[in-house]
Amino acid sequence: MEKSKEYLQKEKFFADLDRLHLSLTFDDVRLKTRYYPEDYDPNQAPDLSTHFSKNIKLKLPFVSAAMSTVTESDMAIAMAKEGGLGIIHNAMDIDKQKKELRKVKKYVNSLIEKPIIVQDDWSIEQLLNYCNDKNFNFTTFPVVDQNENFVGMLTNNNLKYELDESKQIKDIFTPLDKVIRTDPKISSEDAFLMMKKHKTSTLPVIDLNNKVVGLYLWSDLVRIHHEKSNYNVNEKGQLIVGAAISSGTDYLERIEEIKNYTDLLVIDSADGDSKFVVDALIKVKENYPNIDVVVGNISEGESALKLAEIGADGIKVGQGPGSICTTRIETGIGTPQVSAIYNCFSKLNEKYSSIPICGDGGIRDKGDISIAIASGASSVMMGRVLAGVKESPGKVISRPDGSQYKEYYGMGSRKSFDNNPNSKIRYNQTDNQVLIEGVESIIPYQGELKTVLNGLVMALKKSMIYLKTKSIEEHRYNTNFTRITNSGLRESGSHDVNVIGI
Ligand code: XMP
Numbered sequence: 257m258e259k260s261k262e263y264l265q266k267e268k269f270f271a272d273l274d275r276l277h278l279s280l281t282f283d284d285v286r287l288k289t290r291y292y293p294e295d296y297d298p299n300q301a302p303d304l305s306t307h308f309s310k311n312i313k314l315k316l317p318f319v320s321a322a323m324s325t326v327t328e329s330d331m332a333i334a335m336a337k338e339g340g341l342g343i344i345h346n347a348m349d350i351d352k353q354k355k356e357l358r359k360v361k362k363y364v365n366s367l368i369e370k371p372i373i374v375q376d377d378w379s380i381e382q383l384l385n386y387c388n389d390k391n392f393n394f395t396t397f398p399v400v401d402q403n404e405n406f407v408g409m410l411t412n413n414n415l416k417y418e419l420d421e422s423k424q425i426k427d428i429f430t431p432l433d434k435v436i437r438t439d440p441k442i443s444s445e446d447a448f449l450m451m452k453k454h455k456t457s458t459l460p461v462i463d464l465n466n467k468v469v470g471l472y473l474w475s476d477l478v479r480i481h482h483e484k485s486n487y488n489v490n491e492k493g494q495l496i497v498g499a500a501i502s503s504g505t506d507y508l509e510r511i512e513e514i515k516n517y518t519d520l521l522v523i524d525s526a527d528g529d530s531k532f533v534v535d536a537l538i539k540v541k542e543n544y545p546n547i548d549v550v551v552g553n554i555s556e557g558e559s560a561l562k563l564a565e566i567g568a569d570g571i572k573v574g575q576g577p578g579s580i581c582t583t584r585i586e587t588g589i590g591t592p593q594v595s596a597i598y599n600c601f602s603k604l605n606e607k608y609s610s611i612p613i614c615g616d617g618g619i620r621d622k623g624d625i626s627i628a629i630a631s632g633a634s635s636v637m638m639g640r641v642l643a644g645v646k647e648s649p650g651k652v653i654s655r656p657d658g659s660q661y662k663e664y665y666g667m668g669s670r671k672s673f674d675n676n677p678n679s680k681i682r683y684n685q686t687d688n689q690v691l692i693e694g695v696e697s698i699i700p701y702q703g704e705l706k707t708v709l710n711g712l713v714m715a716l717k718k719s720m721i722y723l724k725t726k727s728i729e730e731h732r733y734n735t736n737f738t739r740i741t742n743s744g745l746r747e748s749g750s751h752d753v754n755v756i757g758i
Contacts, residue, residue, distance in 0.1 A: 260733060260734055262290075262733070262734040262735070262736055263733045263734060265736050266598075266733075266735070266736055266737065267602065269736065269737050269739075270595070270598050270602065273595065273739075278595075279591045279592045279594075279595035279596070280592055280594045280595050280739065281577065281592035281593050281594050281595075281618065282593065282594060282618065282619075282620065282621070282623075282624040282627050282628075283740075283745055284592070284594065284739060284740065285594055285627060285737045285738065285739055285740060286627075286737070286738055286740055286744070286748065287626060287627060287630050287719070287722075287723055287735050287736065287737060287738075288723075288735075288736040288737065288738050289722050289723060289724075290723065290724055290736075292724045293724060296724045296726070297726075298721070300726065301717060302716075302717050302720035302721065302725065302726060302727065302731075303726060303727045303728070304316050304317060304339075304713065304716065304717070304728060305727075305728065306612070306634045306635055306728040306729070307570075307612040307634050307635075308341055308498070308520070308550065308570055308612060308614060308634070308635050309520055309548040309549075309550050309569040309570030309611075309612060310548055310569040310570065310610060310611060310612070311548050311569065312341070312496065312498075312519060312520050312548050312569075312570075313488075314339065314340060314341055314488060314635060315339030315340070315486055315488050316338065316339040316340045316486070316709070316713060317340075317625070317629065317633075317634065317635040317636060317716075317728055318335070318338075318340035318341075318625075318635065318636060318638065318709060318712060319335070319340060319341045319342070319343060319498075319614060319635050319636065319637040319638070320332070320335050320340070320341070320342040320343065320637070320638065320639075320642050321343065321345075321616070321617075321637050321638060321639035321642070321643075322343040322344065322345040322346070322498075322500035322522060322524050323345055323639050323643075323666075323667055324345050324347045324348070324649060324665075324667070324672065324675070324676060324679070325639075325643050325648060325649060325650055325662070325663055325664045325665055326345070326639050326642055326643050326648055326649075326664075327342040327343055327344055327345055327648075327649075328344060328345070328356050328649045329344070329355075329356040329357070329359035329360050330647040330648075330649070331642070331645075331647045331648050331649070331705070332344055332356075332357075332360045332495075332497045333359070333360050333363050333495060333647075334645075334647040334704075334705040334706070335488075335705070336360065336487065336488045336489075336495035336496050336497060337486065337487055337488075337495065338486050338488075338705065338706060338709045339486035339487070339488050340488065340709065341488065341496055341497070341498060341635075342360075342497060342498070343497075343498040343499070343500050343522050343524075343637070344356050344357055344360075344497060344498070344499050344500065344518075345500050345524075345667070346499065346500040346501055346502060346510070346524070346678055347667060347672065347675070347676030347678045347679040347682075348676065348678065349678075350506065350509065350510045350513050350514070351513075353499060353510070353514060354513050354514050354517060357497055357499055357514055357517035357518050358517045360494075360495050360497040360517075361494050361495070361497065361517045363494075363495050364476065364479065364480055364487070364489070364493065364494065364495060365476055366444040366447075366472070366476055366477060366480055366489070366492060366493020366494065367444060367447075367461070367470045367471070367472055367492060367493060368470060368471040368472070368473070369469075369470055371397070371398055371460075371468060371470065371471035372390075372392070372397055373397060373398045373399070373400050373404075373468055374386070374397040374398075374399055374400075374410060374425060375399070375400060375401070375402065375425070376399050376400065376401055376407050376408070376424065376425050376426035376429070377402070377424055377425070377426065378424065378425050379421065379422055379423065379424055379425075380415070380418060380420070380421040380422070380423055380424075380425070380428070381421040381422065383410075383425060384421065394412075395410070395411070395412045395415050396409070396410070396411045396412060396457075396458055396473070397409070397410045398410075398460045398468040398471060399425055399426070399429050400468065404467060405466045405467070406432070406437075406460065406462050406466050406467065406468050407426070407429075407431065407432055408426075408429045408430050408431040408432050408434075408435055409429060409430045409435050409458060409460060410425055410428075410429045410430070411430065411457070411458060414428045414429055414430060415428070435460065436450070436451075436454045436456045436459060437459065437460045437461070437462050438450060438459055438460075438461055438462070438472075439461065439462065439463070439464075440461055440463055440469050440470065442461070443491045443492075443493075444472075444477065444480065444481070444489065444491060444492055444493025445481055445491075445493070447459055447472045447477060447493075448472075448477040448478070448480070448481040451472065451474050451477060456474070457473065457474040457475070458471065458472070458473060458474070459471070459472040459473075459474075460472075476493075477493065480493050481493075490519055496519045497517075497518055497519060498518060498519060498520045498521070498522055498550070499514050499517075499518040499520075499521055499522070500521075500522045500523075500524040501521050501522070501523055501524070501536075501540075502523070502524060502525065502536075502678065502681040502682060503523060503525055503530070503532040503533045503535070503536035503681070504678070504681035507523075507536055507539075507540070508539065508540075508543065511540065511543070511544060515544065515547065518547075519547075519548070520547060520548040520549070520550060520569075520570075521540065521544075521547060521548070521549045521550070522549075522550045522551075522552070522572065523536055523537060523540070523549060523550070523551045523552070524552065524553075524572075524682055525552070525553065525681075525682055525684070526553060526575065526583060526668065526682055526683050526684070526693065527553075527575075527683075527684055528551055528552040528553045528554040528559070528563070528572065529554050529556070529559035529562070529563070530684065532684060533551060534562075534563070534566060537549060537551055537563065537566050537567065537568060538566060538567070541566070541567040548569040548570065549567070549568060549569050549570075550568065550569060550570035550571070550572055550614065551563050551568040551570070551571060551572065552571060552572025552573065552574070552614070552616060553572050553573060553574050553575050553616055553617075554571065554572075554573060554575065554596075554600065555573055555574065555575045555590060555591040555596035555599065555600070556591070556596075556599055556600070557599040557600050557602060557603030557604075558603065559600075560573075560599070560600035560603050560604050560613070561603045561604065561606070561607070561608070564604060564607070564608040564611050565608075568611065569611065570611060570612050570613070570614060571600055571604070571611060571612075571613050571614070572613075572614045572616045572637065573593075573596050573597050573600050573613055573614065573615055573616060573633070574593060574596065574615060574616035574617040574618065574637075575589060575590040575591070575596070576589065576590035576617075577590075577592070577593040577596075577616075577617040577618025578616075578617035578618060578639060578640075578666065578694075579617075579618070579620070579639065579640040579664075579697075580639065580640070580664060580665060580666035580669065580694045580695050580696075580697055581617065581666055581668070581693065581694055582666070582668075582692070582693055582694055582695060583668065583693045583694075586691060586692070586693055587691075587693075593615065593617065593618045593628070593631075594627060594628070594631045594737075595631075597613060597615045597628060597631035597632050597633050598631045598632050600613050600632065601613055601631065601632020601633070601732070602632070612634035612635065613632055613633050613634055614633060614634065614635045614636065614637050615628035615629075615631065615633035615635070615636045615637070616636070616637035617637065617639065619636055619638050619640075619641055620640075622711065622712055622715035622716070623715065623719060625712060625715070625716055625719075626715075626716055626719035626720070626723075626731070626735075629716075629728060629731050629732055629735075630723075630731060630732070630735035630736075630737065632732050633732070634728060634729075634732065639664065640664060640699060641708070641712075642705065642708065643662060643664040643699055644661075644662050644664070644699045644700055644701055644702040644708075645662075645702050645703065645704060645705040645708055646701075646702075646703060646704050646705065647704070647705045648662060650662055650663050652701050653698060653701075659700070660700070660701035661698040661699060661700055661701055662698065662699060662701055663696070663697075663698055664697050664698065664699045665694065665695065665696040665697060666693065666694015666695055666696075667679045667682055667683075667694060668682065668683050668692065668693030668694035669692060669693075669694035669695055669696050670692050670696070671696045672694065673685075673690055673692070723735050
């Protein structure tokens with residue numbers, strides 16, 4: 257792909273910094289606005305869709321962190337319903353992680369895999385008794401003959417005007433030649449389109465042997481696939497979710513248990529370019545070539561390139577930018593986040609531009625998200641920004657003065673190490689004596705996730721309007737930076753006034 261004028265400018269900006277061995281983070285830069293290009297349509301809302309990994313699409317570039325105070329099933333469900341993604345942490349035993357993932361997968365039922373079927377020679381009376389006994393509150397059934405072959409559909413419409421209960425189902429049902437049906441290969445979205453086209457509220461799935469193997473209901477599919485729906489779903493119409501795994505001893509056993517309930521895996525480590533992680537990536541890709549594997553965390557371009565060569569389907573960047581992280585202070589390592597993301601982005605562009613980067617950690621102000629994307633991130637992972645919502649794990653803490661909080665602690669904090677032995681593996685530590693690399697904190701309670709995400713969406717769209725970028729992809733390539741000083745930063749916020757409201 258030919259490099260745009262804007263991309264060349266961005267390259268120069270970072271090359272100049274590199275010559276000085278200087279790395280920057282969010283507060284060190286702002287994004288440069290520009291005169292609108294000829295092909296820019298100001299009436300077209302910016303498109304926020306993107307990828308978390310090669311095959312995992314997102315409607316919004318937001319991912320909730322794989323942390324025990326951020327993402328379990330409630331958060332992952334809420335994130336996917338809004339178009340984002342939750343990564344369920346693995347500081348829990350395999351069984352519990354499987355249960356959490358399963359809850360997300362079962363949240364929306366796009367395809368009823370084992371629909372209740374009824375037989376064509378039953379009388380209506382028999383059917384009504386059956387529904388009564390079983391406490392069914394529905395009257396839509398695929399109908400089969402004595403050999404269990406599909407012969408038609410019975411719906412509420414067939415039933416409601418029939419007053420003679422001695423009649424058989426085959427006297428009143430919709431017979432085979434009038435039933436719109438489909439085969440098992442259809443995706444949930446195509447099933448939706450087919451039902452829309454034929455204006456049918458039920459779509460039985462029939463296999464080559466004429467057996468009923470599923471049922472789609474319009475009422476379920478419209479919730480998922482309506483153009484106004486933000487639901488982020490897979491081919492089967494299930495909410496998309498990711499699972500964190502570590503490079504410790506149990507990861508293959510873990511994957512075997514959870515593989516049917518997750519759309520992707522994230523090898524989650526504080527030291528993502530270590531031999532442990534590389535070995536794990538190789539093994540996982542060998543054993544599970546069809547599942548996307550995102551690997552992190554790193555901050556150097558060379559490491560991104562090597563992980564891509566080995567088969568990573570996505571790269572997670574961020575060593576120490578997180579609000580609860582003390583890794584940089586304790587160990588002296590780490591590159592400030594804007595440069596870390598750009599390092600990986602520019603290196604991957606040489607050969608692996610289809611591998612997305614997730615900028616993990618350090619998002620403080622809403623504008624930081626736009627800056628992370630302009631640095632090359634396809635999505636951002638957030639802990640603190642999301643940990644205060646209703647859907648994060650843990651109770652709301654109420655203070656006597658009426659203020660409300662939620663607990664938020666680092667996966668490398670003492671509390672995490674004490675509560676979940678697994679969290680030590682993220683930091684390659686297994687001994688009793690460990691180096692603490694994170695803190696415990698409380699943060700203000702924020703109510704529902706939806707409200708917080710709406711605020712982030714509005715801010716990102718507005719940023720892209722100022723920058724005249726139409727999509728996340730364009731934003732990654734064509735947005736430029738200016739370096740600012742402390743005076744510039746001071747000028748950026750409100751100043752020289754007594755703030756009495758916003
Ligand atoms: P934010 O800034 O969104 O960061 O709160 C969340 C990210 O921080 C990472 N993380 C840690 N890093 N010590 C660290 O050095 C820790 O204890 C710790 N816990 C989480 C992680 O990448 C997360 O997504």
